[in-house]
Amino acid sequence: MFAHVFKYRFKCLLRDRWSVFWTLVFPLLLATFFYMAFSNIDKSEIFEPINIAVVDDEQYRNDQAFREALSQASAGDDRLFDLTVASEAEADRLLDENLIDGYILVRSPMKLVVRNSGLKQSIIKSFIDNYVQTVSAVKAILKEDPAAQEGLIRDLANRVKYVREVSATSAEPDNILLYFYSLIAMSCLYGSLMGSREVTDIQADISPVASRVNAAPVHKLKLFICNISAAFVIHFSEMLVLLAYLMFVLRIDFGPRTGFVVLTTFLGSAAGLSFGAFVSALGKKSEGIKIAVIIGVTMLCSFLSGMMYQDMKYIIAQKVPVLSFLNPVNLLTDAFYSLYYYDSLSRYAFNAAALLALTLIFCSSVYLIIRRREYASL
Amino acid sequence: MIINARNLVKRYGDLVALDHLSFSVKEGEIFGLLGPNGSGKTTAINCILSLLKYDNGEVEIFGETMTPDAYHIKRNIGIVMQNVAVYNELTVYENIDYFCGLYVRDKNLKKRLVDEAVEFVGLNEFTRFYPKKLSGGLLRRLNIACGFAHRPKLIIMDEPTVAIDPQSRNRILEGILELNREGATIIYTSHYMEEVEKICSRIMILDKGKAIATGTKDELKAMITLGEKITVESYGVTEEQLKRMRSLPNIVSVDYRDQVLEVKSGKGKNNLETVLDFIKKEGIQFGKIYCELPTLNDVFLELTGKELRD
Numbered sequence: 001m002f003a004h005v006f007k008y009r010f011k012c013l014l015r016d017r018w019s020v021f022w023t024l025v026f027p028l029l030l031a032t033f034f035y036m037a038f039s040n041i042d043k044s045e046i047f048e049p050i051n052i053a054v055v056d057d058e059q060y061r062n063d064q065a066f067r068e069a070l071s072q073a074s075a076g077d078d079r080l081f082d083l084t085v086a087s088e089a090e091a092d093r094l095l096d097e098n099l100i101d102g103y104i105l106v107r108s109p110m111k112l113v114v115r116n117s118g119l120k121q122s123i124i125k126s127f128i129d130n131y132v133q134t135v136s137a138v139k140a141i142l143k144e145d146p147a148a149q150e151g152l153i154r155d156l157a158n159r160v161k162y163v164r165e166v167s168a169t170s171a172e173p174d175n176i177l178l179y180f181y182s183l184i185a186m187s188c189l190y191g192s193l194m195g196s197r198e199v200t201d202i203q204a205d206i207s208p209v210a211s212r213v214n215a216a217p218v219h220k221l222k223l224f225i226c227n228i229s230a231a232f233v234i235h236f237s238e239m240l241v242l243l244a245y246l247m248f249v250l251r252i253d254f255g256p257r258t259g260f261v262v263l264t265t266f267l268g269s270a271a272g273l274s275f276g277a278f279v280s281a282l283g284k285k286s287e288g289i290k291i292a293v294i295i296g297v298t299m300l301c302s303f304l305s306g307m308m309y310q311d312m313k314y315i316i317a318q319k320v321p322v323l324s325f326l327n328p329v330n331l332l333t334d335a336f337y338s339l340y341y342y343d344s345l346s347r348y349a350f351n352a353a354a355l356l357a358l359t360l361i362f363c364s365s366v367y368l369i370i371r372r373r374e375y376a377s378l
Numbered sequence: 379m380i381i382n383a384r385n386l387v388k389r390y391g392d393l394v395a396l397d398h399l400s401f402s403v404k405e406g407e408i409f410g411l412l413g414p415n416g417s418g419k420t421t422a423i424n425c426i427l428s429l430l431k432y433d434n435g436e437v438e439i440f441g442e443t444m445t446p447d448a449y450h451i452k453r454n455i456g457i458v459m460q461n462v463a464v465y466n467e468l469t470v471y472e473n474i475d476y477f478c479g480l481y482v483r484d485k486n487l488k489k490r491l492v493d494e495a496v497e498f499v500g501l502n503e504f505t506r507f508y509p510k511k512l513s514g515g516l517l518r519r520l521n522i523a524c525g526f527a528h529r530p531k532l533i534i535m536d537e538p539t540v541a542i543d544p545q546s547r548n549r550i551l552e553g554i555l556e557l558n559r560e561g562a563t564i565i566y567t568s569h570y571m572e573e574v575e576k577i578c579s580r581i582m583i584l585d586k587g588k589a590i591a592t593g594t595k596d597e598l599k600a601m602i603t604l605g606e607k608i609t610v611e612s613y614g615v616t617e618e619q620l621k622r623m624r625s626l627p628n629i630v631s632v633d634y635r636d637q638v639l640e641v642k643s644g645k646g647k648n649n650l651e652t653v654l655d656f657i658k659k660e661g662i663q664f665g666k667i668y669c670e671l672p673t674l675n676d677v678f679l680e681l682t683g684k685e686l687r688d
C-alpha cells in the first residue's frame with residue numbers, strides 16, 4: 001500500500017512543472033547567472049603584475065634585504081611585479097617606451113621614477129614605503145633587543161601576505177561564496193512549495209482530491225507522512241544536484257567540510273518542506289495565493305540574509321538580531337559561512353540547532369492542524 | 379439497512395444547511411436525493427461520510443456507527459464528488475489505479491478492476507491522457523471511474539452527470555443501473571429530476587436542509603392533488619371561455635398564453651375527456667394536444683410553492 005502511494009506521489013511531484021522549476025531549474029539558472037556575473041568581475045579586474053625595473057648599480061647589489069623583498073614580490077602566480085634589472089639608461093628607455101610603469105633607484109631614501117601617476121604607480125610606491133618602514137622598525141628593534149631577530153624575520157616574511165592582499169582587492173572570494181550560500185539556502189526554502197502541496201492534497205477543506213483521499217480507508221497521518229517523505233526525497237535530491245553542479249561544474253570551493261555542507265542542506269530541505277506545509281495548513285486560501293506567499297517570503301528571507309545586497313545581513317544582525325534567528329535562509333547561510341570560516345563548530349552547531357528548532361515548530365503546528373479528520377466546513 | 383441517518387443538523391453560522399434530516403437507505407436501492415441548488419445535498423453526503431463535522435445527529439452505515447477512522451466501513455464505499463477530484467499530474471489510467479489502490483491491495487485484482495472501470499466509463503482511448511487534456515465531460519467520466527473502480531457495496535454519487543452530453547449521460551445512467559443490478563446500493567444526488575425519476579427506486583426531496591417528502595416516484599406523485607396537465611394549442615380563446623372552463627368539474631387551473639392553453643386537473647378519471655368536450659362544444663379551433671402526468675417538479679412546486687429548477 002505505501003509503496004503504491006509513494007510511487008504515485010513521486011510521479012505527481014516530479015511532473016509538477018512549476019514546483020520542479022522553482023526547486024531545481026531556477027536555482028541552477030541562478031547559480032549559472034551568479035557564476036557568470038562573478039567571473040566577469042574576476043576577468044575585468046584581475047590583477048595583472050606591474051612591470052617595473054630596478055637600476056642595477058652598486059647600492060642595489062649591496063642591499064641584500066631589498067633584493068630579496070623585490071624578488072619575492074616578483075615570483076609566483078600572484079606576484080605583484082614583473083621585474084627587470086637594468087642600467088639606469090636602459091630603465092629610462094623602457095619607461096619612455098611605456099614598457100614599464102616605473103623604476104626604482106636604491107638610494108637612501110629610495111627613489112621611484114615614474115612618468116605619470118595612477119593605481120600602478122601608487123602600488124609600487126606603497127610597496128617601497130612598506131619596505132622602508134619595516135626595515136627601520138627592524139633596525140630600531142634590533143638596536144634595543146638583538147634577541148628579537150628571529151621574530152623579525154617572520155615579520156619580514158609577512159610581506160608576502162601584504163602582496164596577496166593587494167592583489168586580491170577586487171576578487172574577494174569570501175563575498176562570492178556568500179552569494180552561493182544564500183542561493184543554496186533559498187533553494188532549500190523553495191522546498192516549501194512541495195510542503196505546501198502536501199498539505200493541500202491531504203486537507204479535504206482545501207482541495208477536492210483530498211476529500212476523495214479522506215474518504216478512502218487510509219490513515220490520514222500515515223498517508224501524509226508517506227507523501228511528504230516522497231517530497232523530501234525529491235527535494236533533497238534536487239539539492240544534491242544543485243550542490244554537485246556548484247562544486248563540480250562551476251567549481252565553487254566550499255572548503256573541506258563537504259559532509260557538513262550536505263548535512264546542512266539536508267536540514268535546510270526539511271526546514272523548507274515544513275515551512276511550506278505550515279503556510280498551507282494555516283488557511284484555506286487558494287493554492288495560487290499560497291504559492292505567492294511562499295515565493296514572496298522566500299525572496300524576502302533571502303534578501304534579508306544578504307542575497308541581493310550583502311550588507312543587509314549585517315544590518316539585520318545589528319538592528320534586529322531576532323530576525324536573523326527566525327530567518328531560515330539566514331540560519332542556513334550563516335551555517336555554511338561558519339563551516340567555511342571557523343575551525344570550531346560551535347557557531348555552526350548553533351545555527352543548525354536553531355534551524356532544527358524552527359523545523360520542529362513548523363512540524364508540530366502542521367501536526368496539530370492536520371491530525372483532525374473531520375472538517376468544520378468543506 | 380445500509381445507511382441510517384438520524385436527526386442530522388449542520389449549521390454554518392446562522393445558516394442551517396441540514397435541519398434535523400433523517401433518512402435511511404435499504405440494501406439494493408438507488409436512493410435519490412433531489413433538491414434545488416443549496417438545498418443541502420452535498421452537505422448531507424459529506425456528513426454521512428464523516429468528512430464534515432455536524433452539530434447533531436448520528437449516522438450508521440452497514441449497521442455500525444460511522445466515524446472518520448471506520449476504515450472497514452470506508453473500504454466498502456465509493457464516492458463520486460460533485461467537484462472533479464483527480465490529480466492533474468497523473469494520467470487517466472494512473473488516477474484510477476491510484477485511487478483503486480487505496481482500497482485494493484491485490485495487484486492482479488486491482489489491474490482487472492481498473493481495466494473494467496476504464497471500459498465502464500468509455501475512456502479506453504484516453505488512458506494515457508492527462509486530465510487537463512480531457513474535455514469537461516470526459517473529465518467527469520474519469521471522476522466517476524475513480525470513485526467506483528474498487529467495486530464498493532455502497533456508491534455515493536453527487537451530481538455525477540453535470541456537464542456530460544446526453545448520450546454519455548444515458549450511458550452512465552445505464553451503467554449505474556448495471557452496477558445496481560450487480561448488487562451495489564447507490565445514493566444518487568441530482569437536481570435533474572428526469573434523471574432521478576429515471577433511475578431512482580426511492581427519492582427524498584430536500585429543500586432548505588429539510589426532507590419535504592420521501593418515497594418512490596409514484597408515491598411522491600400521489601402525495602399531491604395534481605392529476606394531469608393538459609396542453610392544447612388553440613386559437614382565439616376568449617376570457618369568457620376561460621372563465622367557464624375554470625368552473626368545469628375537477629379542473630384546478632387554466633392558463634392561456636401565446637395560443638397555448640394549459641389546463642391542470644385534479645386527480646380522477648375523464649379529465650381529458652371533459653376538456654375536449656368543452657373545446658368542441660365551444661367551437662374552439664385547436665391543433666396539437668398533449669396530456670402529461672405530474673413530474674417531480676410539480677411535486678416540488680406543490681410542496682414548496684416554487685420551481686425545482688431555478
Ligand SMILES: Nc1ncnc2c1ncn2[C@@H]1O[C@H](COP(=O)(O)OP(=O)(O)OP(=O)(O)O)[C@@H](O)[C@H]1O
Nearest residue numbers: 377378390395414415416417418419420421422569
Ligand atoms: N463551507 C461553507 N460555508 C458556509 N456555507 C456553506 C458551506 N458549504 C455549503 N454552505 C451552504 O450550505 C447550504 C447547502 O449547501 P450544499 O452544498 O449542501 O447544497 P447542494 O444541495 O449540494 O447544492 P448544489 O445543487 O448547488 O450542489 C447552502 O446554502 C450553502 O450556501
Ligand SMILES: [Mg+2]
Nearest residue numbers: 419420421460
Ligand atoms: Mg452539491
